[in-house]
Amino acid sequence: MSTTSPSNAQPSTTQPTGGNKAFAKSKLDWLAPAILTARTITAAAECAPFPYIKGVSGTVVILLETVQKVKKNREDLKELCESTTEIVMILHDQILAHGNTAVKFKAMCEELESYLAAVVPAVQNLHNPSKGFRKRVKEFVGSSNMTDEIAGHQKQIQGLLAAVDTNSKVNEMHAIMTAPSFVVTPPSQSINNCPPPSRIFQGRQTILAKMHKFFTPNSGKQLIYVLHGLGGAGKTQIALKFIQESSANFSDIFLLDASTLDTINTGLKNIAVSKFVGDSAQDALTWLQSKHGNWLLFFDNADDPKINLNKFFPQCNHGNIIITSRNPGLRTYGDHSPVSDMEDKDATTLLLQSAAKESSEENVQAAAAIVKVRDLRIIRQLLIFEQELFHLPLAIVQAGSFILQSEDIAGYLTLYQKNRAQLLSEKAVQSHDHYAWTVYTTWQISFDRLSQLAATLLQLCSFLHYSGISEDMFSNASEYSFPVWLPAKEELQEPLQFLSHFLGPTGEWNSLRFSEVTNEIKSYSLITFDAATKMFSIHPLVHAWSRNTLVDEAASHLCISSLLGMSVAEIAHHDMTLASLRLMPHIVSVRPFNADVGADFRVAFWHIYLSAGKFTEAQNLIEQTCEKYRLVFGEEHLATLEAMDRLGLTYWHLGEYKKAKELEVTVLDKRSKLLGEDHLDTLRAMGHLARTHSELRDLEKAKELEVTVLKERTALLGQDHPDTLMAMGNLAWTHCELGDFAKAKELRVTVLEKQTKLLGEDHPDTLLAMGNLARSHSKLGDFEKAKELEVMVLEKRIKLLGEDHPHTLMAMGNLAGTHSELGDFDKAKELELTVLEKQTKLLGEDHPDTLLAMGNLAKSHSKLGDFEKAKELEVVVLEKRTKLLGEDHPDTLLAMGNLARSHSELGDFEKAQELEVTVLEKRTKLLGKDHPGTLLAMGNLATTHFNLGDFEQAKQLEVTVLGKRRQLWGDRHPDTRLAMKNLIFMYRALDELMEAEELERLVKQIQMSL
Template identity: 60%
Template sequence: MSTTPPPTSGSPAPPTTGGTFLRPFKAPPKSKSDWLTSAILTAKTITAAAECAPFPYIKGVSGTVLILLETVVTVKKNCEDLEELCNSATEIITILHDQILAHGNTAAIKFKGLCEEVESYLEAVILAIQNLQDQSKGFRGRVKEFLMSSNLTDEIAGYQTQIQGLMAIVETNFKVGEIHAIVTAPSFTMIKAVENINNCPPPSRIFQGRQAILDKMHQFFGKDLRSQHIYVLHGLGGAGKTQIALKCIEQSSFSDIFLVDTSKVETIETGLKSIAVSKNVGNSAQDALRWLQSNHNKWLLCFDNADDPRINLNDFLPKCSHGNIIITTRNPDLRSYGAHTFVSDMEEADATTLLLRRANKENSEENFKVATQIVKELYYLPLAIVQAGAFISKSEDLEGYLALYHSNQTKLLSEKAAQSHDDYAQTVFTTWQISFNQLSHLAATLLQLCSFLHYTGISEEIFSIASKYNFPSWLPPREELEEPLEFLSHFVGPTGEWNSLKFLDITTEIKAYSLISFDAKTKLFSIHPLVHAWSQSTLPNETPLRSCMSSILGMYITKIPENEIELASVRLIPHVVLLKFVNPDGVADFRKAFWDIYYNAGKFKDTQDIAEQVLKKSQLLLGEDHPHTLLVMGNLASTYFRLGKSQKAEGLQVLVLEKHTKLLGEDHPHTLLAMGNLASIYSKLGKSQESRGAEFSSAGETHQTPGRRSPRHTFQKAEELKVLVLEKRTKVLGEDHPGTLLAMGNLASTYSKLGKSQKAERLQVLVLEKRTKLLGEDHPGTLFAMGNLASIYSDLGEFKKAEEFEVLVLEKRTKVLGEDHPDTLLAMGNLASTYFRLGKSQKAEGLQVLVLEKRAKLLGEDHPSTLLAMSNLASTYHDLGEFQKAQELKVLVLEKHTKLLGVDHPDTLRAKANLAVTYHSLGDFNKAQSLGLEILQQQRKILGDKHPHTILAMENLAILYQKLGKQEEMEELKQLIMDTKESL
């Protein structure tokens, strides 16, 4: 219901809206009749003028009349019944406005009580009109009853009579030469000073918490009085800075207290003048400063709302070595004046108590629990909590607030309560709008763009690297890039270099109003979550800006080196998810970029959704045989495989290979790449089948059953394709080409899995020799070949040789890539595995713990690489006989796999089987049996009754039946196993 008045000549003008980034000016609502239109225009004019006069009660009554008129606008019919009421209210503020224009301070002081009385009365009228509209009875009849019962005409006439009487008093006291224009009217400080110089407005009656800040301030002001004490409270609008200052003042014993409105130079000068007048030392700001400089008593000067970064506050500070000063500001640059505290969100318990107090709700256990959830959603911002409490007090529905908030956030955070506990005139969203209106066009645009990213982890690098994007030659220029390129051009020099200084200037401008924060250690920006939500609400149409930010992020991702994409995906996935880049109409070059982020972050379900949508659109726009269509098809095949959909993955990749072969020929690089990808699917499928699950022995240990689970046929398919790829690449590219050496290494790995040890070793040694010669000993490609050779030695059982190479790989990767790089952690994990095989258990465990800690920190607890490290460590604990530790980790792995991949995914089934083995080793046969039954049912559903993995699940379950003494069930299952094997 609140409204922000248009800027007046005395206020800084808002930025122009010539571009597409800023919200255009909205015209006032259309009136239903001429009288209402005229009244609204009058009220808006007076309200705007009142903004320049620092009298809260003048602003309050004129703003309340405007709210009354806008409430009447919402009446569906018969609003004419309220015409007399509206005209009378408008006439009152018109008279008040004219009197203060004519007589300045004299009139303002005399009309103070009347203004507050009228404002309070009209707030009750507004609430009554709103309630009337909610009732079922006819509106006209209800209004007439209301007008008669309330005696509105008499009440309004009484106020007008009071005005006439006060006008006569003002005229009597008025002296020639004392006319003051509204822009030079004295501030609230002067009126307070004239009444009682030692009284500041008290803090809110529901002030809560902030004890740590208050203690710090009291300690600071209690120090040596021979030096001047300046304390700065800085932070976001609505964080409670002024209330903390007032609370500190209330709890202190200063000799003289002066509160100065510091929002404008004019109000500062007026506030200082009032000090001079009240102390009879002159009538100018300089007189006041001289008096403060000469007065060695314990005075306190509070500069409130020092938010405008263009004002040099130093010009108004007393130049002396004594006295006390508090500054409240949104501008963090003012920290340089003295001790300071960043005023941010409240502690949860204090925030919850504040909400309940403002909502007039009992602080019961049940209410406290509900209120805690509400303040969490409000991110513990004081002003938001007070507004929520006011709404709940009116609706009397604490439990239903969150549901309303989720669907009406902007309205609830923009609506001012009729009853207030302090003099703060703005709502959560309007207080930030005031700051936003001061931003330049470029700064406002950057803030709005960032509101489409996640509110943390925003970096300059996203924009600077995006500015270097080159549109691929095979795609025509797209209109989607016009706006992002135009925006980025503001930060690019004439020779194409990124201008960090210009970017710093713009971000500093936004930081000056605390609308964005910067962490110097991480070099990352962040936005308060509520500011983040509000920033989008400033847009009449968010689509152009969302598309712009989506393109900038896509441009950035395409420039990330392939070996850095995994770590980058962890940083960027929150941004990508928030942007919801699933629009297949977007720039084609960015589709793979966003797919890469989802894929490398382990978000395979989301990856599938993106790839499937993009594939459909690509087939429609470009055709089924277009290179981009086939690229997307290959990406989707890889995604299917990671989701455990092996048949879909294989079928799609076979189709890609067939199309490439038909369109480009057998020897084309794209055909060979497709062939290699299909071979990789076969290899991965073979590895997956190898480690499908562990098998119980009657003694409870685990052992491998290579004959039963060896996916030899799958590896043979991979071998055939890899031999062909190597032959063709050797022929087309030459023996020393990186593509040829990659194919050679891939074939060596498959030879190893097939037991062709000598071939595998010979081929991988050759790869290592060639890469060392061509690339050098420390090149990532060389280290990759060295690691593969170590893996082959492990497969051969030559663990000592494997250890030598793996130690070397780890040392070099640590040196070249750093301790936290994914490739370094992979080398660390491989070395741990070899240590274990060599009987160096403590070394193995130590490395695996370190790998898990680093992956969890860098990639997140749900990333596939983290879960693999967790599973490996659990296996090590199990093999060391530390079954309880193993169980804890395996339970966690199973829970995460189930949540992320689903109950039927191979990784989930493998995790379930591994946990069952640990339960078996712990002697908890009931839990093991429960999991064994689940595994058997899922294997039957997925693979059928005669699949080797299903038979293995039966055998494991039979062992558990024996352990539990379930002889009959065991015999039945053994007979079923025998019958199944005979039918094969």
């Protein structure tokens, strides 16, 4: 038995407790091995040359057996039994070691035997039912001076040990150990002061398997393993579980409380005393270094980063060490495992066991909901952050204890969501271990050790999203240049004061200082760092808890929202698409605490929302800004015009083209007067208006404006400037809409080459140019080349922007269209279903992009022969576009033509003809008689005339279509060849066989040349 009780260490292990009889019995299992030890010593004493120890050992057996028979509150007598048994063990070991000199212990043994003989009747008297048991125990302890008596015997023994001649120990020990009469076999494991792991221990098999593999016997070197992670993650329990499973592999196992220098030294001193090698920490280290047994040192709770733990490692090539710590820096000592959250199934099982609930289907579902991690969701611009237990073991055990008392597992989640801080701060009376802290108090201990600057940084980050926090967010804020119409220095004193701690003498950002502060927080595992992404993360529960440490939550929120706004404002002229991916979650997280955003960085946040495709949120912010600027500056002020321009751009993204045009006309007119027609801001307004004209299908007006913008930007900025290339791309788009696909392709090839050279292959603007060039290839009938480019664009956008970004969905829709053109209708349908689902969720049912996705899906249904489904979708598209865009809008006419086609496929040729006549008339008026869209409508109407038996009218229309398509694109274009094939049918229907055969020969020649 060890002279060091586990209770002397800082409570960090698990011991079962409970109220039923079986549970109570299990609490005194320590008596059985104690009795067995005493009996063994008694038997050995008969064979050894010092039989006088038999008397005291036999008396100890009687005492322990008497205590074991007590039926109530036997725990009150544990100290007596432990102390007495320790004395007997010391006597036994010392008599073995000192041989003939052991006669000096004879009197002491007799005295102890006499004392214990008097104690036994007193203990037996506790059975007397005349008084209450607790009163009897109290009287017994008080009257017998138990503690003082036992302490006196211990002191006598220690004094006698000091008097023993150390130099004679070796010879005397050899003589005794070689004596023929000596038959005592020393135990194989003389010390193991580690308690068992929790009885409800779950999972962690991956870590345990790694540890078992690591600690291989006879390695020829000292083996050190570190378990590191957040407080409450279960590091100590994993270590204890490993020790329980592999204790037979170690000669001695020592548990050291490593939380402070004092507790480490005390633990080592206890080892020295228990092994009778001295009474200092150095004595223990010397013994461990010289002893070539396979000992194990367990340094538990080595959390203080200021302690150099290496000073307490035996400096030798043997032995084993396990360390549990919140400090990941201790990984330097050996192999290691990060201890984080539990797996789903293990977490659920742990909750049910700690709550003493059976594993019924209903309970399992309730438990799974309590422990699981909920995704971040954005509803009505607010961050919905449902913080359950996030698989943290300590939080789960606390929840189980509460449920055990309330017996309401189904109602716990609602209660927890409303009272999270209170429930995670209170420790239940009944528990499964000796862990002294609750979830929140265990982190408070670490927090209290942080410097003021480190604590402030952690608290500020509690308003951000718990992942994706970067140094750049703060360093960019430090470069804030105080632009006009954004907050000035006097409004930003607190964030500037915070940033000053990370600036060098000349005001430059000091990354080393930032690293020192974050390293301090990391040393307690309150944050983690991903070297691959260079991003910090905070455990979601720590993230929520750290906000509870704030004294002035409003001031801290204003500070971090201002810092975030300063960072966004500084990068506003850089690539906002990538910035939006990094910053969007943080902006969404910050804003709910103060809808006014504080310090008025609405415009900065508007950039992020727009780039992230959150157009409705962007609209809310910029409308507020417009209203404020009108009141403060007036209608004619440049700040007001800038806000109006941004609002018009937002309306454009929302598909509200008429509202966008109204604002853009006003902005262009006022900027022209205030700044001049050649000013860059005027040209930007002109470009925005041109794009809106294009969406409203006033293509000639759009072209006129875009030619002007391109010419002026080339003169002012040069051919390779990003703004010049943007103007070139916009003009190419309009050429494409006008049917001049060759000119559009020429411009797009130039844009792509220059963007690739300037920005690289993976830049969002380069991918946009690549997608536009793919569209030109498709329009010119080169679908394979279009597919090749579109596959590349989609893959890169998914990797860069994610699967749900509007640009990614646009690429997916374009690729689906090309698959359809190539006849792979199933693949097209699969992609279009995905696009429609995501667009509906992202933009709403009525957004133009959603309706485009619905129309494309209807087209695929039609290609696959499901005409009823196609018709059903096309009716919805036509109704919504008519309401949103008007009867004459090109997109409305496209929907009408598609619906006509479905009517035709379903045999309703009269209805199809009615719609197609309308489409042709409106497109001719809107686009001109030679526009590809007009020719498409004419071809569709020709087919319907043919189906109705009006072959002559059908032929006349198809001859016109073929002639114009040959003129526009040549004979090899797919649409031209389709017109040829249609016309052949019509010639044959009219018995004009010579014309049919001549056209068939031309088609075959073209096919052979492809």
